[in-house]
Amino acid sequence: MLQTGRRCFSVLARCQPMATSSARAYSTENAQKVEKKEIFELDGRQYTPDALYNLSPAVRRLLDRRILQETSNPLNLLKRRVVDYVHQTYRKPGNRSPLFTICESEPRVVTTYQNFDSLLTPEDHVSRRPSDTYYVNREHCLRAHTSAHQHTLMKQGLDAFLVIGDVYRRDEVDRTHYPCFHQIEGVRLYTRDELLGKKSDASENAAELFTVPPDASRVPEKQESHSIDAVKASEIQLKQFLESLCDELFGKDAEKRWVDAYFPFTHPSWELEVFYNGQWLEVLGCGIMEQKLLESAGVTDKIGWAFGIGLERIAMVLYGIPDIRLFWSKDTGFLSQFAGKQPGEDVKYKQISAHPQVIFDISFFLPDSTEFNDMTSDVYDTIRTIGGELVEQVKLTDEFENKKKAKKSQTYRIVYRSHEKALTKEEVR
Ligand code: DAH
Numbered sequence: 001m002l003q004t005g006r007r008c009f010s011v012l013a014r015c016q017p018m019a020t021s022s023a024r025a026y027s028t029e030n031a032q033k034v035e036k037k038e039i040f041e042l043d044g045r046q047y048t049p050d051a052l053y054n055l056s057p058a059v060r061r062l063l064d065r066r067i068l069q070e071t072s073n074p075l076n077l078l079k080r081r082v083v084d085y086v087h088q089t090y091r092k093p094g095n096r097s098p099l100f101t102i103c104e105s106e107p108r109v110v111t112t113y114q115n116f117d118s119l120l121t122p123e124d125h126v127s128r129r130p131s132d133t134y135y136v137n138r139e140h141c142l143r144a145h146t147s148a149h150q151h152t153l154m155k156q157g158l159d160a161f162l163v164i165g166d167v168y169r170r171d172e173v174d175r176t177h178y179p180c181f182h183q184i185e186g187v188r189l190y191t192r193d194e195l196l197g198k199k200s201d202a203s204e205n206a207a208e209l210f211t212v213p214p215d216a217s218r219v220p221e222k223q224e225s226h227s228i229d230a231v232k233a234s235e236i237q238l239k240q241f242l243e244s245l246c247d248e249l250f251g252k253d254a255e256k257r258w259v260d261a262y263f264p265f266t267h268p269s270w271e272l273e274v275f276y277n278g279q280w281l282e283v284l285g286c287g288i289m290e291q292k293l294l295e296s297a298g299v300t301d302k303i304g305w306a307f308g309i310g311l312e313r314i315a316m317v318l319y320g321i322p323d324i325r326l327f328w329s330k331d332t333g334f335l336s337q338f339a340g341k342q343p344g345e346d347v348k349y350k351q352i353s354a355h356p357q358v359i360f361d362i363s364f365f366l367p368d369s370t371e372f373n374d375m376t377s378d379v380y381d382t383i384r385t386i387g388g389e390l391v392e393q394v395k396l397t398d399e400f401e402n403k404k405k406a407k408k409s410q411t412y413r414i415v416y417r418s419h420e421k422a423l424t425k426e427e428v429r
Helices: 057-065 074-089 146-155 192-196 228-250 291-296 311-319 324-328 372-390
Strands: 009-014 040-042 045-047 101-103 109-111 135-137 140-142 160-168 180-190 256-263 266-276 279-289 303-310 358-365 391-402 407-416
Touching: 057 160, 057 180, 074 160, 074 180, 074 228, 074 311, 146 160, 146 180, 146 291, 146 303, 180 192, 180 228, 180 311, 192 228, 228 256, 228 266, 228 279, 228 303, 228 311, 256 279, 279 291, 279 311, 291 303, 303 311, 311 324, 372 391, 372 407
Parallel strands: 101 160
Antiparallel strands: 009 358, 040 045, 109 140, 135 140, 160 180, 180 303, 256 266, 266 279, 279 303, 358 407, 391 407
């Protein structure tokens, strides 16, 4: 509530120490005991834990937070940037509506079949071991990657989709590792006509992907059931899609390179690397989807590509965020740097102090016949000029007009914080 004071400058100061560095606020989950419940409920579904259950209270708290949906979180900014770009660039030929379906609310508990076995080669890449995976019971775990949803979504009939969300892996916590992180998965399936254009000879069987030689075998360039033409055409589409997405994120001038890779659910497979800030950064993994994966989802006449991007790693370099734990910070010194920004804007994080904030509200009458927004920029400048380095944030929080007396007043909230020491209320005053 605005306080229109007796004096022209009515000053209200409030000391509010905030959590210090977010890195310190989160202890490692290993320090906490697993607390098993009768029923485990997540995303509106219930599961019965068994002896394999290994979710710590710390990871349960992470599940509740949903930072990707918080609009002032840089991960949300990056997600919107990718989605906006994909929607603008890829549209359905007829009505020009977005081609890709965005799947953001898939249940985060998946079956071990979805997480590992639908991907054909259970052993490597995304490990099945309880020391690496959060299990709810023998059949269910927290998704360790968004690829876990490929099978279900293809089975539902989707041909072009992005799956976006939080994924969980048991990991030591450090500057670049955290048990929860975020991924965007992309899948695109093509019929023969979509990929190679309409056939002149309608008698040929479109389902033979797409006209495989009889001695078909798996070679580095392709899978058994694929024709080299279908694979090459898919590869071109995939690489064009991802290179242009990469240009959007890192700028057209950033150097890129394709590196051969191995993933259990694609063949051939690649990683895309970008030269950014003086080093090669691995941006994503991708490849031509294993045909058996499509078949197991009931898709018999299409070929497809898939990719997976980790959002934290990219957000850290794009926004200059030095520690993955900062994404979980509730410190307004961090979040206010991203709040209200447009996805395409160039934002660079400025390190926040580990010392507590001191919050100070200031209210005053405007000179007669001044309009509300006449003064706001000047007030911001004045506060920053006087407060200098100690002013972390300034925000107009309230405006009030007393029509009878023809008086207008405004309240600003100033957040003070020093890099050197904990400020006191008296110093700020
Ligand atoms: N699921 C992989 C991971 O978590 C990323 C990935 C790689 C996804 C290649 C894909 C892909 O769809 O084709 O590391």
